[in-house]
Amino acid sequence: MSEQVAEQKDIIIVKNLIKRVEVNNGQLEILKSISLNVKQGQSIAIVGASGSGKSTLLGLLAGLDSSTFGEIWLDNAPLHELDEEQRTHLRAEKVGFIFQSFLLLPALTALENVMLPAQLAGHKDAEQQALALLKKVGLDHRDDHYPNQLSGGEQQRVAIARAFICQPKILFADEPTGNLDGDNGHRIERLLFELNEQHHTTLVLVTHDPKLAANCQRIITMSDGTISEQQTTNSQEELTHVV
Amino acid sequence: MWFKPAKSLLKQQLKRGELTIFLLAIALAVTSVFSLSGFGERLNQALVVKSSNFLAADRVLSSAHPIDDKLINSSEQFSLNKANYLSFNSMVFAGDEMLLAYTKAVSGPYPLRGDLKISRTPLINAPLDTQGEVIVGPPQQGNVWVAPEVLIRLQLSIGDKLDVGDATFTVSGITTEVPDASFSIFNSSPTIFINQQDVPATNIIQPGSRLYYNYLFSGEESDLAAYYQSIKPSLKTNQNWEDIKGEKSPLANSLARANQFLLLASLLGIILAATAISVTAARFSQNQLDAVALLKTLGTSDSVIRKIFTFQLATIATLGVILGLIAGYILQELAFAAVAYYMPQSLPEQLPALSFKPLLISVSTGVICAAMFSLTPMLRLFKVPVMRVIKRDMQPTQFKLWLNGLVFGGAIFSLLLIYSQDLTLSLITLCVAGLVAAILSFIAMGLIRLSRGKKFSAASPWQLAIASLYQRAPQASMQIASIATAIMLMLIILLLRNELVDEWQDQIPQGTANHFLGNVMPDQVEPINELMAKYDVETSDLYPIIRGRVVAINEDTIGGYDSEGNVDNERKRSGRRGFGRELSLTWRDTLPKQNPIQQGEWWSIDQLEPEVSIEEEVAARLDIKLGDVLVTNIGEEQITATVTSIRKVDWRSMRPNFFLIFNRAALGDMPSTYISSFHLPTEQHPLLNELLTEYPTLSLIKVDRLIKKLREIIEQVSLALSYIMLLVVCASILVLLVQIQASYQQRHQDLVILRTLGAGKQLLKQAIAIEFLICGALAGFTAALTTEVALFLIQTFVIEMPWQPHPSLWLLATVIGSLFVAAIGTRACKDLTHLPPNELIRNLS
Numbered sequence A: 001m002s003e004q005v006a007e008q009k010d011i012i013i014v015k016n017l018i019k020r021v022e023v024n025n026g027q028l029e030i031l032k033s034i035s036l037n038v039k040q041g042q043s044i045a046i047v048g049a050s051g052s053g054k055s056t057l058l059g060l061l062a063g064l065d066s067s068t069f070g071e072i073w074l075d076n077a078p079l080h081e082l083d084e085e086q087r088t089h090l091r092a093e094k095v096g097f098i099f100q101s102f103l104l105l106p107a108l109t110a111l112e113n114v115m116l117p118a119q120l121a122g123h124k125d126a127e128q129q130a131l132a133l134l135k136k137v138g139l140d141h142r143d144d145h146y147p148n149q150l151s152g153g154e155q156q157r158v159a160i161a162r163a164f165i166c167q168p169k170i171l172f173a174d175e176p177t178g179n180l181d182g183d184n185g186h187r188i189e190r191l192l193f194e195l196n197e198q199h200h201t202t203l204v205l206v207t208h209d210p211k212l213a214a215n216c217q218r219i220i221t222m223s224d225g226t227i228s229e230q231q232t233t234n235s236q237e238e239l240t241h242v243v
Numbered sequence B: 001m002w003f004k005p006a007k008s009l010l011k012q013q014l015k016r017g018e019l020t021i022f023l024l025a026i027a028l029a030v031t032s033v034f035s036l037s038g039f040g041e042r043l044n045q046a047l048v049v050k051s052s053n054f055l056a057a058d059r060v061l062s063s064a065h066p067i068d069d070k071l072i073n074s075s076e077q078f079s080l081n082k083a084n085y086l087s088f089n090s091m092v093f094a095g096d097e098m099l100l101a102y103t104k105a106v107s108g109p110y111p112l113r114g115d116l117k118i119s120r121t122p123l124i125n126a127p128l129d130t131q132g133e134v135i136v137g138p139p140q141q142g143n144v145w146v147a148p149e150v151l152i153r154l155q156l157s158i159g160d161k162l163d164v165g166d167a168t169f170t171v172s173g174i175t176t177e178v179p180d181a182s183f184s185i186f187n188s189s190p191t192i193f194i195n196q197q198d199v200p201a202t203n204i205i206q207p208g209s210r211l212y213y214n215y216l217f218s219g220e221e222s223d224l225a226a227y228y229q230s231i232k233p234s235l236k237t238n239q240n241w242e243d244i245k246g247e248k249s250p251l252a253n254s255l256a257r258a259n260q261f262l263l264l265a266s267l268l269g270i271i272l273a274a275t276a277i278s279v280t281a282a283r284f285s286q287n288q289l290d291a292v293a294l295l296k297t298l299g300t301s302d303s304v305i306r307k308i309f310t311f312q313l314a315t316i317a318t319l320g321v322i323l324g325l326i327a328g329y330i331l332q333e334l335a336f337a338a339v340a341y342y343m344p345q346s347l348p349e350q351l352p353a354l355s356f357k358p359l360l361i362s363v364s365t366g367v368i369c370a371a372m373f374s375l376t377p378m379l380r381l382f383k384v385p386v387m388r389v390i391k392r393d394m395q396p397t398q399f400k401l402w403l404n405g406l407v408f409g410g411a412i413f414s415l416l417l418i419y420s421q422d423l424t425l426s427l428i429t430l431c432v433a434g435l436v437a438a439i440l441s442f443i444a445m446g447l448i449r450l451s452r453g454k455k456f457s458a459a460s461p462w463q464l465a466i467a468s469l470y471q472r473a474p475q476a477s478m479q480i481a482s483i484a485t486a487i488m489l490m491l492i493i494l495l496l497r498n499e500l501v502d503e504w505q506d507q508i509p510q511g512t513a514n515h516f517l518g519n520v521m522p523d524q525v526e527p528i529n530e531l532m533a534k535y536d537v538e539t540s541d542l543y544p545i546i547r548g549r550v551v552a553i554n555e556d557t558i559g560g561y562d563s564e565g566n567v568d569n570e571r572k573r574s575g576r577r578g579f580g581r582e583l584s585l586t587w588r589d590t591l592p593k594q595n596p597i598q599q600g601e602w603w604s605i606d607q608l609e610p611e612v613s614i615e616e617e618v619a620a621r622l623d624i625k626l627g628d629v630l631v632t633n634i635g636e637e638q639i640t641a642t643v644t645s646i647r648k649v650d651w652r653s654m655r656p657n658f659f660l661i662f663n664r665a666a667l668g669d670m671p672s673t674y675i676s677s678f679h680l681p682t683e684q685h686p687l688l689n690e691l692l693t694e695y696p697t698l699s700l701i702k703v704d705r706l707i708k709k710l711r712e713i714i715e716q717v718s719l720a721l722s723y724i725m726l727l728v729v730c731a732s733i734l735v736l737l738v739q740i741q742a743s744y745q746q747r748h749q750d751l752v753i754l755r756t757l758g759a760g761k762q763l764l765k766q767a768i769a770i771e772f773l774i775c776g777a778l779a780g781f782t783a784a785l786t787t788e789v790a791l792f793l794i795q796t797f798v799i800e801m802p803w804q805p806h807p808s809l810w811l812l813a814t815v816i817g818s819l820f821v822a823a824i825g826t827r828a829c830k831d832l833t834h835l836p837p838n839e840l841i842r843n844l845s
């Protein structure tokens, strides 16, 4: 198995990524020349203090924003060369998201929210898939409820189901448990890793919860726009565990 | 304690622009009310002043007996101008010739309004009304000014002698224009003017002689009113205080109608502006939820919070009112300047000044709007649960719908009432508005619910649009309701305006009779017709005129016999006092045009029994029913005729109109003269000269001036309406923008989520466009529906015009509605489709 992992190609390649923004008094460099490779199927946690640039990096990796300088390759596609609309298509095809504040569309039912990315990508069997996923997250009986009829934990479960429906190659999660209390947070955590494993998705997880980060194979620490990786025993454990 | 945080919070909010839209909405309401009422008031005053020319004054106090000088002179304390004339009918003689003339014995600066023109050297071949000079005051003692007919009939020239009573006068001029000339067709006597000081010498004033004392006043509207209040207790019942609006003339009618219409249009505009305020007030308080929750967490007491927000509101309201007043002032000045520029001839020389009333009305509008519309949202705001700090989606309890409705309706109603000071009109407007809102919300809700089917696909822009509408169903239906109201207002104004103008123009189409011919002898009918034909002039039917007096209805003789009728005001006075006096009667075989039968039937030509048709209002007043028997004295004879029909008479029409029309069997044998009306372009005046020289006993009345005045009023009202339409359209766009603004945050978030999840720009653009198209189409459709209802109600109960359906309106409204809303909506949401999705992570994570 470890061999297999070793054979995996890099699904995310970041070279010398720099992000600057205009602020009142000049420019602010949020990301300072970041390079990073992530292998397919890997789970990687990005930790760091608030304001260190985690979300900015995640946004760039997911193609939600464009960089000032540097290259990002996502599953062989040069994100840095694509325009906004092309990046949108790429996202529809390959990327799933989970956010801290769930971000379900209040206009749609749970089922419709889950179906949404699949329908946008033009999948035919969106409904069956969505129902199956809702069942996996334990909400198949709530399929016609609207987000405002669901609790926070339930909404995040719907969001997780939505994240997986397109069988994304890469899943980005920005503090997915940040808005939830302990029990619900753990439940979401478990679900996330479970599904991740089942679907062989590459997971990029932003968190400042060390315990959550410890579940990942790699942990990258961000501080003030730079990253440093600690090759933890965690990832070793994980690998052994898989073997 | 509270002032400092309140101030800094306000500063912050002003900076972030959260209050801007609220402020703008208040400013808009104040602007429209101020400019509408200011402009309307001044225009109205201008119209009245100009129209007062027809009274030769702003007010006329008339009486059959002299009025105490003290009472009249007290008008000086109210800084009014005054003049008076004594009027009577008397025979005037020139050699062997004689003529019954209507004499005005003038004292003081008559006329106070309008122009009296006297020509000393009349040219017979030029139009008379282009000749003469403007004169104020009576002729010199011993002189008389006469109407042109007098010269012709008595074969006099300037400088000749004319006897009035026992006195002899010198003809020193002819009147070419008289402001208060009679338009009554039955007044067959030409007018002469003498100096009042010559009256005793004529020996005409004898006990029992029929005299009229007319006291003319002019001045500021408020002064006139104050003066009237002061003399009112001393006036007797037969002493009338008249203004131009009280006249039952085509002019007064049109004026009143124009006023009501302007008022109505303004009312609708005000409702719209108020709607914008209420939406922004609700939104403002919604946006403050966090701040209030936070303040509460930090231990701020409820009373302090209340003070903070009341302070904010008061400040914003004050700012909005001031802004609105400035803008409104400028706007109404501009509008008035436009009228003055385009229609200088229709305004009086001295433009009426702006009074305090518009200021008062508009300020109270701003205050009422700010206070009442933010009442429930604010109360709700204060109830926000502290827990919201942690659980952001926690909302304070919503107020009951009926409570919101009550406050909103109450506010609108008080606005309407303050503005119109007309309870019926306010009630009808409010009811229609309420009904519209209810129907619209109901329909919108239903349609939205229906269209949200089971199968949903995010890939279809239609479904996205419908889902979005569905989610916002309550707000969307309100949004649709207000857009529909805006469209409805535009439609109503557009349609009413057209119909009003059409109707007016129907009333005075090109070629409308501008001359009346009276006192035509039976043997003159043929030759006069030939003369008319020679000049190629078309005449109306000839109506036989027989003077008679109704003495009994069924068995009851009529009381209130009043002998001192003044022919000039015959129609009015007889209307008031019943049939006590002589009336002009006629007989016909066929129903005259524009005299629709309300009850009963018109007689057949071969009917041998005497029958009579009576005018509706008189019938109602004297309680005369079909089948009643009227006994009429004509000379020595007595005619008994059965009432077989009740007619409606359009008094505004330039035609001979009658209270009573008999059939041939009743009056066919009676000796009579005839009257007729015809149209004559000014350049054909030779005909008039020929007519009057050949048939000196004819009486001729010109109504040119009146018709011209009517046209002017129509033009002015049209211009005023264009201005109001402009304001209403602006207000409706603001309402739309305000509504979109209110849903902006939610839309923003939804779109960013969709973008993040891979929805293409095109799809989202389409979805937004479709959503607004649907909104607009729904709004347009429902607007058409309610417009029909509203038009029906307004035309039936307020301005009394016949109603008819407008099928094309439905299509038009729907298309215009959807395009209008989609255009503005997509423009307003343009930024949304350009948002980079990373905003999501930054703002929401």
Ligand SMILES: Nc1ncnc2c1ncn2[C@@H]1O[C@H](COP(=O)(O)OP(=O)(O)O)[C@@H](O)[C@H]1O
Pocket (backbone or CB within 6 Å): A021, A022, A023, A028, A030, A048, A049, A050, A051, A052, A053, A054, A055, A056, A057, B842
């Ligand atoms: N568009 C922007 N304009 C100004 N500052 C920005 C912008 N984007 C990010 N920042 C700043 O960059 C820093 C990193 O932000 P972020 O990536 O959200 O941090 P984290 O997610 O680690 O808390 C923050 O200080 C933030 O204020």
Ligand SMILES: [Mg+2]
Pocket (backbone or CB within 6 Å): A054, A055, A056, B845
């Ligand atoms: Mg972050």
